[in-house]
Amino acid sequence: xxxxxxxxLWTAALLVPAGLFxxxxxxxxxxxxxxxxxxxxxxxxxxxxGEPKRLQIVADExxxxxxxxxxxxxxxxxxxxxxxxxxxSAVCPHLGCSVDLGSDKKSFSCPCHTxxxxxxxxxxxxxxxxxxxxxxxxxxxxxxxxxxxxFRTGITERxxx
Numbered sequence: 013x014x015x016x017x018x019x020x021l022w023t024a025a026l027l028v029p030a031g032l033f034x035x036x037x038x039x040x041x042x043x044x045x046x047x048x049x050x051x052x053x054x055x056x057x058x059x060x061x062g063e064p065k066r067l068q069i070v071a072d073e074x075x076x077x078x079x080x081x082x083x084x085x086x087x088x089x090x091x092x093x094x095x096x097x098x099x100x101s102a103v104c105p106h107l108g109c110s111v112d113l114g115s116d117k118k119s120f121s122c123p124c125h126t127x128x129x130x131x132x133x134x135x136x137x138x139x140x141x142x143x144x145x146x147x148x149x150x151x152x153x154x155x156x157x158x159x160x161x162x163f164r165t166g167i168t169e170r171x172x173x
Contacts, residue, residue: 050157069160085100099149099158100133106140108165141168
């Protein structure tokens with residue numbers, strides 16, 4: 013009887029974690045999980061109205077075994093409109109190069125393959141298959157937070173990577 017009970021406990025100890033792993037949709041907030049991952053990127057007061065500003069996305073990265081603190085995940089373009097903020101990924105939808113502010117400071121451009129985007133993020137010229145990828149942004153207690161996502165490049169549809 014003891015052997016039977018011990019065997020049942022041993023089996024449960026193996027099957028419960030295995031079942032949780034098999035049915036998991038990902039770590040909450042992980043990229044591609046479809047869940048929000050709000051990351052604080054800066055103070056609202058540091059953004060001048062109507063002027064795009066590039067900020068780094070820095071957060072802790074987690075995998076199954078470790079947490080790596082303060083990893084740079086990428087960057088975003090932010091633009092303040094009153095007390096609200098618009099955000100776009102700084103990754104060009106064409107091939108993943110870095111999108112910069114145009115020399116006119118009223119547009120964005122990708123220096124690698126000459127894609128050009130309006131200040132609204134709309135594609136104007138070049139090989140980019142779509143507009144710049146918008147990101148959700150919110151202001152909480154005077155700080156800007158962005159729901160950071162990565163998107164596939166080189167395709168017309170906006171799909172998370």
